[in-house]
Amino acid sequence: MSMQPKGPGAIPAETVRVARAAFPKGSLAIRVRDELGPMFRDEDFSDLFASRGRPAWSPAGLALVSVLQFVEGLTDRQAAEAVRARIDFKYALGLQLDDPGFDFSVLSEFRDRLAGADGGRRVLDGVLAAAREKGLLKSAGRARTDATHVLSAARDLCWLEQVAETLRAALNALAQAAPEWLSEIAEPDWFRHYATRAEDSRFPKARAKRDEVGLRIGRDGTHLLEAVFGVGAPAALRSLDEVEVLRQVWVQHFHRVDGEVKRRGPKDRPPGAARLVSPYDPDARVGVKRATMWDGYKVHLTETCGEINAPNLITNVATTVATVADSAMNEEIHTSLAVRDCLPAEHWVDAGYPTAAHVLAARDRHGVELRGPLVKNTSSQAKGAFTLDAFTVDWKTQQVTCPGGVTATDWYPRNDSKGLPVIRVRFPASRCGPCPHLRDCVSSATGRRRELMLRQQQTEHDAIRSIRAEQQNDAWKERYKIRAGVEGTISQAVGRCGLRRSRYRGLAKTSLQHQFTGAAINFARIDAHLAGTPRARTRTSHFAALCPAELTLDGAQAGAE
Numbered sequence: 001m002s003m004q005p006k007g008p009g010a011i012p013a014e015t016v017r018v019a020r021a022a023f024p025k026g027s028l029a030i031r032v033r034d035e036l037g038p039m040f041r042d043e044d045f046s047d048l049f050a051s052r053g054r055p056a057w058s059p060a061g062l063a064l065v066s067v068l069q070f071v072e073g074l075t076d077r078q079a080a081e082a083v084r085a086r087i088d089f090k091y092a093l094g095l096q097l098d099d100p101g102f103d104f105s106v107l108s109e110f111r112d113r114l115a116g117a118d119g120g121r122r123v124l125d126g127v128l129a130a131a132r133e134k135g136l137l138k139s140a141g142r143a144r145t146d147a148t149h150v151l152s153a154a155r156d157l158c159w160l161e162q163v164a165e166t167l168r169a170a171l172n173a174l175a176q177a178a179p180e181w182l183s184e185i186a187e188p189d190w191f192r193h194y195a196t197r198a199e200d201s202r203f204p205k206a207r208a209k210r211d212e213v214g215l216r217i218g219r220d221g222t223h224l225l226e227a228v229f230g231v232g233a234p235a236a237l238r239s240l241d242e243v244e245v246l247r248q249v250w251v252q253h254f255h256r257v258d259g260e261v262k263r264r265g266p267k268d269r270p271p272g273a274a275r276l277v278s279p280y281d282p283d284a285r286v287g288v289k290r291a292t293m294w295d296g297y298k299v300h301l302t303e304t305c306g307e308i309n310a311p312n313l314i315t316n317v318a319t320t321v322a323t324v325a326d327s328a329m330n331e332e333i334h335t336s337l338a339v340r341d342c343l344p345a346e347h348w349v350d351a352g353y354p355t356a357a358h359v360l361a362a363r364d365r366h367g368v369e370l371r372g373p374l375v376k377n378t379s380s381q382a383k384g385a386f387t388l389d390a391f392t393v394d395w396k397t398q399q400v401t402c403p404g405g406v407t408a409t410d411w412y413p414r415n416d417s418k419g420l421p422v423i424r425v426r427f428p429a430s431r432c433g434p435c436p437h438l439r440d441c442v443s444s445a446t447g448r449r450r451e452l453m454l455r456q457q458q459t460e461h462d463a464i465r466s467i468r469a470e471q472q473n474d475a476w477k478e479r480y481k482i483r484a485g486v487e488g489t490i491s492q493a494v495g496r497c498g499l500r501r502s503r504y505r506g507l508a509k510t511s512l513q514h515q516f517t518g519a520a521i522n523f524a525r526i527d528a529h530l531a532g533t534p535r536a537r538t539r540t541s542h543f544a545a546l547c548p549a550e551l552t553l554d555g556a557q558a559g560a561e
Helices: 013-022 028-036 042-048 059-072 076-085 087-093 105-116 120-133 159-177 179-185 188-194 207-228 235-239 241-253 326-339 356-366 458-470 474-497 507-531 553-560
Strands: 142-151 254-257 260-263 285-289 292-305 314-321 346-348 369-371 392-394 399-401 410-415 421-426 451-455
Touching: 013 087, 028 087, 028 120, 028 507, 042 059, 042 105, 042 120, 059 076, 059 087, 059 105, 059 120, 059 474, 059 507, 076 087, 076 105, 105 120, 105 507, 120 314, 120 507, 142 314, 142 326, 142 474, 159 179, 159 188, 159 207, 159 235, 159 241, 188 207, 207 241, 207 254, 207 260, 235 241, 241 254, 292 326, 292 474, 292 507, 314 326, 314 507, 326 356, 346 474, 356 369, 356 458, 451 458, 474 507
Parallel strands: 142 346, 346 369
Antiparallel strands: 142 292, 254 260, 285 292, 292 314, 392 399, 410 421, 421 451
């Protein structure tokens, strides 16, 4: 398919007349088009289409339809039917009333093109650029970020289902690529065990018999892999995606012991970041956050906040596999915001994001104050009057004095357990041993001296101490309450756009879904702003309202667990 770029034309007069008559108060699609105008241009997607061939439907129009599809939670068929039959969709797209639209399969093809080029960012960028031009998006203010878990489109599988389905998927791919070769090497029992889905089978309940079934599947898969990578097999079979998934799953679940295929023990399996959970979604991983465990991904939403005369708009969406820690996303989020010219002066996050290094890096590289609860210094686990802040550090002489007046001169630069450069300070055991406060200062029952870990630069050390002290003030805690609003954004995205579960398989398409979701939430919020709809207040149940002030709900729930 080829694309012949077309400029954003005016809305046909007849479409305007009928839309105004049918929607005297307007609708979301009509109000957004009137306020923001054409947000996308065909030229923005020119690299995704060939210059010659059958003309394609307008990519700019498909981008707008995709966002409206997520706003209303429509399927591809419903979205295509809306373009064909709904007046407000025709108005937003600038179409004639008799325009037949397109076949619903065009939307899937368009997503494939966008996913391969990270095109979802272009869609979100188009909405943000139009909002900024109309004064609805303001930079250099405040922003907040939070993450939530996303379930894979593939259903959860127990380990027997996983290995059986992985083997079945490989057999189907090989049967299509080389049917004659597979017929020669396939065992007769394979047709009985792997011709239908694993969920249609009845696995035994007894543990010993389930282990026998698992080993039988392991032997069959090993036999197939040996045949595929053998001398007589067609070389092209080794490059099949299903064969590669089979190989990886077998590596993580099975190995040979004295020539026999055995199942690996839990401690002998690959780390979670490299462990596949489904043959039908190889990018999905197992994520764990407190009591929540899921197979899939994680999405980080960043939005503006604190603006009185403007809506809170999502300015960045980042999708990762489930094993990526929140703290690893700070630099990527700030870089993406900088490219969009959406960097805030203050960036509010929860305790999962900031570390001392990230706070300083955000300040130095991007001029952003990353604000969130820093974890306490736990290098010594001392309490009361013997925490790190109670020690006096003389950076010029490289000495540290404890509250009892003892001075340490052992000053060693090194890397900590996370690879960060630190300074290790050791007090002499001859002075710490007789000290009556030794057990208060040193948490270990057998410890005979105090040790400290300092940052290698005095400026960094002083900055972190200042930040930790500031976070103990009531004024900072009151300002931190603004971060909680992003929880409502996640709730809106889950309830309105189905953020909790991926519609598609693979990280690229899941990321595309989340970019569309961010653009759709911005549409809804811009429309609410234009219509004068007040922001919803946080709902509190009648029983929760009775909770005493000294007892937080989080604490009550934690105690119950």
